Amino acid sequence: MAVTVSLPGALVAYAGGRRSVPLASPCATVAQAFDQLWRLHPGLRDRVLTEQGAVRRHVNVFVGTDNIRDTGGLDTPVPDGAEIAIVPAVSGGTLGIEALG
């Protein structure tokens, strides 16, 4: 079964209006799944990851119900047919710091 990636509303515009993107090829890890996702929709990459390849601070990625921060990060295994969810973190609802200038 294909792995799918679900997107938050804020990123739908980067994926041609899709909330859910099925991946055609098997992927063993989240990193491999994301490589496929970036090839399909290149603009998504910089919104989910920093330029240096880390998941953004206020973005959570789940495989099923597991947050990948607890399961090995981008090396987290992806079972066949799993859903990977990209979710804005509640912690990111504000800009966090008092920007003073």
Place this chain on the structure above:
Amino acid sequence: MVETRQISAHPGDVVLMVGTMKGAFLFRSNAARARWRRGGPHFPGHAVYAMGYDGRAGRRRIWAAPESAHFGAVLRASDDFGRSWTSEKDANVRFPEGSGSSLARIWQVTPGRADEPGTLYCGVEPAALFESKDAGTSWALVRGLYDHPHRPKWQPGGGGLCLHTVLPDPTRPGRLHVAISTGGVYRSDDRGATWRTAHKGVRAQFLPDPHPEFGQCVHKMVRHPAHPDRLFLQNHWGLYRTDDAGESWKDIARGVPSDFGFGMAVHPHDPDTVYIVPLESDEFRCTPQGKLRVYRTRDGGKSWKALTRGLPQKDAFETVLRDALTTDTLPKAGVYFGTRSGKLFGSADGGSSWRLIADGLPPVVCVKAATVHKAATVRKARGRRAA
């Protein structure tokens, strides 16, 4: 769903670009600047720290840097005063992979020299400079500054480690000043290939050595095009002027209630006239004594006068941030500023009297003014357009 209101701008109009913590607004008036029509919010929910206007080569292009707290900052452009914007997918201000840096915020979008109409600069956090040579279609990190040996030792100011001011010299091709908080003033004379400090005399009184080689916390710096070697600087404590392009700076804080502040703007036609909004202190970053006062010098900083007509002089504990004070270019200069409490004030007589243009905006972080000229047929900003 937020309803975004649109404006139509005509030649001779003034358009104010107001970036806030929750979106961007555009205000349009004719040359009388007595009545303003609001457009926006554009990018609702996004902080917009940087806006800019490129009126070169027949363009009428607004730049904005909407920033999602979750998904980061992008740079977008509009050639029709906000009715449509370039696609967010075309965001291309980014650090190279392997550089070790990731874009945190876009603080400044500045057109280059008039005779280099394809050149744009972008100042970002962490402190770095990007340059475009194709009017904003593509951007490249200015490696000469990024690789400067001081850079690893620059420290964040209260707003982060940001390169917030970019001043191309209008008369000397290749000369460029930038200001970094906290790093100081850096100058290049060779189109960004090499850089050296240009802040001798500017104090860093929050450091054990108040005159370090670098580490000054510059809040804003301005230059008048007719007098390019003269710059004015609002420091984290201290007001300064240089007459030799930053080789040496002199303290000009005489007659102000505080030399702490953020915003600074220069008169469009008089190189001796500069505006500031002093704040009480770095502990209490509000207008002193609850009085909202703009201070103006007309003699290059020898003396300052409080401008209060039309501004609240009681219970007004306001804050004006570093990019939230600006001027337009009409013959009788307009001066504008926004506050963290969401007020937008304007003067159509060089600051002598003021009116409240808007209240109830989200906290204002950026105010820029554009004088609209007749549109020419130019190539549109690149990218698919989104309403």
